[in-house]
Every structure is written in structure tokens, then in C-alpha cells.
Amino acid sequence: MFDIGWQELFIIAAIALIVVGPKDLPRVLSQITKYIRKARGIAREFQSSIDEVVRQADLEEIRKEVETSSGFDLKDEIRNAIDPGGEMTRQFDISDVKADIERSAKAVTEGQASTPTETPAVYGPPQPEDTTAPADPLPADPANPQSR
Template identity: 45%
Template sequence: MFDLGWQEFMLIAFVAVVVVGPRDLPRVVRSISTYIRKARSVAREFQNSLEEVAREAELDDLRKEAKSISSGDLEKKVNDWVDPSGETKKEMERIASQAKDAASSRPVETPAEPAPVSKPEPAAEKTSADEAPETKDAKSAEKSAAAGQ
């Protein structure tokens, strides 16, 4: 706060001893320190009250913003941000009206009864008689080729 060096401090102490006297100096120093503490306390309280006012002002701003969001302005703000010219909204309304017109012009079809579901029959084991004719021919050709060697 004050830039006091040792020289200035010694000058103040010398003047205090000469003016007040050595006998009353401790009492004067004590009263001066009490006043300095009170002044610091008042300054601290003043600073705290200014900070509290600033916090309340910020809270008031936040309250106003929260009220504007909850009052429905949020939807308008989002629409303005996403679609400022309103072209997308008009196009969506046009498509919705076309879909509604198309749906109303179509005849309403009732769903048909679902076909009964049949259970598949279990597959029987294949025997050599069930084999395809090509398979029999291929096997006989292999046998004759093997016998011919």
C-alpha cells in the first residue's frame, strides 16, 4: 500500500517519540493500530458487499434468461437459429399437406385374414433309391473307370 523503506520508518518513529513522548508512545501506537484494523474491516465489508451486489446482478440476469427459456421463447430462438428464412418450415408444411391429400384420396384397404401357418414335415433320411439319376450314373461311371484301370 505505502512504499515505506527503513529510512522513512525511522523518521516517522523519531517524530512520534519527539511529539508524543516516550511515556505515552505505546498507548498511541495501540490506538492507531486499533483504528487501522477498524478501517481495514470497513474496507473488507464494503468490498464484500460490492461483490455480493455483483453476484446478485449476475443471478438476476440468469433468472431472466431462465424465465425467457421456460416461457417458450426457446422454440422461437431455435427456429430462428436453424431456419432463419422459414423456407424449411414452409417446405415441411407443403410435404405434410401433400401426404395428407394423398392419404385421403386413396381407398382404405382392410387387411386380409392371415393365411394359416402349416408346420413343415420332418425330412426323411435319404436312401440310395432316393438319389437322383445323375448321381447313380456318375457313380457307375466311376466304378467302370476304376475297373478299367
Template identity: 35%
Template sequence: MFDIGWSELVLIGAIALIVVGPKDLPDMFRQIGRFTSKAKSMAREFSHAMEDAAKESGVHDVAGDLRKIASPKSMGLDTMRNAATKFESWDPLKSSRDASVKKAVEAEEIRHSAASVTAAPVMPPPKEVPVPPPAVRARPKAVRRRAMFTESPRRRAVPRRPTPKK
């Protein structure tokens, strides 16, 4: 409560011993103990009285109703949290891979069932034809560009119109 360490307590005890004296020191500690116990009992009685008054007025019932109304479950926030968690853990690449694997397995099962019904030999899937690499194009020649920022920019002379004489 007061955050007093052992070193502070020893210092306070030494000062009390010097100021009060060794003869009256036990009586002083006894009086301090009685005072603190009275203060604690008064605080305890006050808090019990306030709790009893709150129970009589129905504050606890109202507080319970407010907690129920404001709970995340009643507002539907728990379903939103679950949906957000599912969305964050969703991997689109994993689901597409799983779907393609399922489709391949289903297609293989259909082939096997069709082969067993017709008793005809199953044709192996066609082999992939290698695609030639794209032709390498010649690299275009580098175009010299004029620097945008130079130390002394060149300015073109602008012809001036003669001013009319009056």
C-alpha cells in the first residue's frame, strides 16, 4: 500500500527509538497497532454497508442485466471474431491445390469405373508437347538522352518583336 521496504522500516524504528525513548516505545507501537486496526475495521464496515445498500436497491440485478446485454455473444461479436479468425487463417493457394487434387482423384476414379464398365483398354493421357522457348530479340540500340539538369542549361534565343514607335 505505502510501498515501504525493510530499510525504510529500520530507519523509522531507529528515529522512533531516539525520539520517543526505549521506555515509551512499546506503548507507542501498541497505540499505533490499535489505531490501524480501528481504521481497518471502519473501512470494512463502510464497504459492507455500501454493498448491502447496493443489494437492497437492486444495483446488482441491473449490473447483471447490463453485462448480459453488452456481452459480445449477445451482440454477435463472437461470430464476427470467429469469421475473422477463419479468414486470417485461410490460404487461397492451399484450397485451390486441394481442389485440383480432389478433381484429379475424381477424374481418375471416373476413368477406372468407365474402363471397368466398357472393358476397353484405357488410353493413357496425351503427353505434353514441349513448347519452344520464345525467340530472342535483338536488344535495341541505346538512345542518348540529354541530361535534364546540368550546371549551365542551354537556352534558345527567342526572337523579340519590335516595339511599335509612336
């Protein structure tokens, strides 16, 4: 720290013994150690306050980063990555399906054709209606006549 050797320390001790005297030297040394402890405590407190300021500055930067990233909408980012042009969204738009169903229902109630003349792409080709009678769900058990 100060790079004091044994010779310098001996000279300082001899001067202190001559100036203060042997009778008051222990009291003076205890006062000096109290001041050194206070100085070390102040230095430690100063260092910890500097560390706290640095920590708060880092936390402030992190808080700002979180605030800027809070405007990040993951749903929009995924939508833009999967369907950038919005073509799939337009194909699967539920309002088109609802409009087609309402048109079909209106045509049926007015006595017009029950199927729309134009088949939308989302539905696929129209399926023929099944006019066969439903099969018997539970076949009879010949061993148990009460199974029906």
C-alpha cells in the first residue's frame, strides 16, 4: 500500500515515543486504530454505495430493455412468419363460411336449391347424401334372447 519497510516503521515508532512519551503512547495508539477503523468503514461504505449505483444502472438498462420488448407481440410475429401475405387467413376466414351458410339457409327457406351453385374452395367438392337406412347398431346375440 504505502510500501513502508521495517526501517521506516522503526523510525516512526522512535519519533512517536519521543514526541508522545512512553506514558501516553498506548492511549495514542488506540486513538489511531479507532481512526483507521473509521476510515476503513467509510471506504467500505463508499465502495458499497458505488456498487449499488452500478447495480441500479444495470437494472435500469434491463428495465428499459424489458419495456421496449414488452411491445413485442408474439402472435403477430408468428402470423407474419407463417403467412406473410395473409393468403391462408383469407382462405380460412370464418365470415365467408358464415355468409355461405346463411345464403344456403335462406335459399332452403325460400324453396330454392338446397346446395349453393358455386362451391367454395374451403368446403371442397359437395358430398353425395347418404340415402341408405342406418344399420342395426347392436346385432342380436343368439345366446341371449334378451339382448335386444
